[in-house]
Amino acid sequence: MAKRAAPEVNAGSMADIAFLLLIFFLVTTTIETDSGISRKLPPELDENQPPPPVIKERNLFTVIVNSNDELLVEDEVMQLKDLRAAAVAFLDNGAEDCSYCQGAKAENSSTNPTKAIISLVNNRGTSYKRYIAVQNELVAAYNELRDREAQSRFGESFVSMEQRYNDPRTSDRDKERLKPRIEEIRELYPEKLSEAEPQKG
Amino acid sequence: MSKFNKKKSGDLPAISTASLPDIVFMLLFFFMVATVMRQNTLMVKNNLPTADQVEKLDKKDLIMYIYAGEPVDRYQGTYGTSAKIQLNDKFADVSEIQDFIYQERASKREEVVPFLTTALKVDGESKMGLISDIKQELRSANALKINYVTKKGDAVENN
Numbered sequence: 001m002a003k004r005a006a007p008e009v010n011a012g013s014m015a016d017i018a019f020l021l022l023i024f025f026l027v028t029t030t031i032e033t034d035s036g037i038s039r040k041l042p043p044e045l046d047e048n049q050p051p052p053p054v055i056k057e058r059n060l061f062t063v064i065v066n067s068n069d070e071l072l073v074e075d076e077v078m079q080l081k082d083l084r085a086a087a088v089a090f091l092d093n094g095a096e097d098c099s100y101c102q103g104a105k106a107e108n109s110s111t112n113p114t115k116a117i118i119s120l121v122n123n124r125g126t127s128y129k130r131y132i133a134v135q136n137e138l139v140a141a142y143n144e145l146r147d148r149e150a151q152s153r154f155g156e157s158f159v160s161m162e163q164r165y166n167d168p169r170t171s172d173r174d175k176e177r178l179k180p181r182i183e184e185i186r187e188l189y190p191e192k193l194s195e196a197e198p199q200k201g
Numbered sequence: 202m203s204k205f206n207k208k209k210s211g212d213l214p215a216i217s218t219a220s221l222p223d224i225v226f227m228l229l230f231f232f233m234v235a236t237v238m239r240q241n242t243l244m245v246k247n248n249l250p251t252a253d254q255v256e257k258l259d260k261k262d263l264i265m266y267i268y269a270g271e272p273v274d275r276y277q278g279t280y281g282t283s284a285k286i287q288l289n290d291k292f293a294d295v296s297e298i299q300d301f302i303y304q305e306r307a308s309k310r311e312e313v314v315p316f317l318t319t320a321l322k323v324d325g326e327s328k329m330g331l332i333s334d335i336k337q338e339l340r341s342a343n344a345l346k347i348n349y350v351t352k353k354g355d356a357v358e359n360n
Contacts, residue, residue: 012218014221014222015218015221015222015225018222018225018226018229019225021229022225022228022229022232025229025232025233026232033257033258033259033261034257034258034264034320034322034348034350035255035256035257035258035350035351035353036252036255036256036258036320036348036349036350036351037252037254037255037256037348037349037351038256038318038346038347038348039347039348039349040345040346040347041336041339041340041344041345041346041347042340042345043340043343043345044340044341044343080357081357122329122333123329124328124329124330124333125328125329125330126328126329127325127326127327127328127329128250128323128324128325128326128327128328128329128332129250129251129325129326131329131332132250132251132252132325132349132351132356133250133252133356133357135252135349136252136253136254136351136356137356137357139254140253140254143254166256166257166259168259197333197337
């Protein structure tokens with residue numbers, strides 16, 4: 001038995017193998033971010049809470065969705081595609097001291113965007129996608145008005161301001177500048193969307 | 202003169218590539234560790250509704266997922282066809298949501314707890330009854346920040 005030196009293994013192709021693996025992982029892993037409509041739930045009711053303030057009927061915009069996914073807006077049947085415009089008209093009505101509103105100032109609609117409340121009532125049989133569509137349209141109505149106001153005041157849409165504010169790449173100085181602007185617009189058109197507990201049957 | 206020329210011995214020495222694999226492996230490990238692949242295996246149908254007024258959900262570690270919808274075909278024999286809730290990898294009852302939220306909270310660092318968001322991934326065909334039950338439970342658990350996860354698209358035409 002002659003003692004032979006073990007031949008050296010050629011490690012030159014090791015890099016190729018590793019690269020192959022690296023590229024495989026780079027390609028197969030998708031870093032997907034979910035997106036959706038953010039909402040805040042009301043805190044649970046306290047028993048000894050003072051009763052809610054009385055809201056004028058004209059400041060309330062009721063949207064009812066029944067179990068057949070049909071819409072009843074302010075006691076009238078409405079198609080989903082008309083909802084956004086109706087909500088905008090209601091919010092932007094501005095019958096009383098609202099210098100920035102461009103609405104019709106109708107007698108039977110909201111007095112001021114800061115007082116206007118949209119009330120959404122669902123049925124337990126309403127489908128989720130219809131609910132999301134209604135939510136989407138109502139959020140869109142708010143965004144439309146906020147965008148308009150932001151555009152005329154700061155020359156940038158509200159949605160893009162918010163996006164930049166939430167972007168971690170935006171510098172702190174920019175954020176500092178954006179924050180009061182966003183808050184100002186939010187105060188002009190506060191998002192007051194109330195949801196009742198769904199009705200049965 | 203030949204005394205000085207001696208050192209120029211012609212060929213460049215070959216650069217050793219022996220450490221190249223190490224570098225590449227380092228990169229490989231970095232990517233393997235950094236990419237999060239944790240995606241619960243879905244046991245419910247999850248055809249999300251579409252919407253276009255959406256916000257991005259960054260910071261994955263601050264999100265708790267609740268899935269709901271009809272069980273997929275494979276589980277319909279055992280669990281029926283009515284919409285169900287899925288927490289982690291199991292079907293769950295509405296009453297288990299609160300425990301789930303408390304567990305998730307306990308597993309996170311204390312300072313990030315107020316920023317936790319509950320993402321609802323619910324099938325478009327589900328009924329609002331189930332969703333409002335979930336919301337009621339979340340309210341009792343004081344998990345008030347929620348997000349309805351949707352696909353991007355036109356809300357009016359697709360729904």
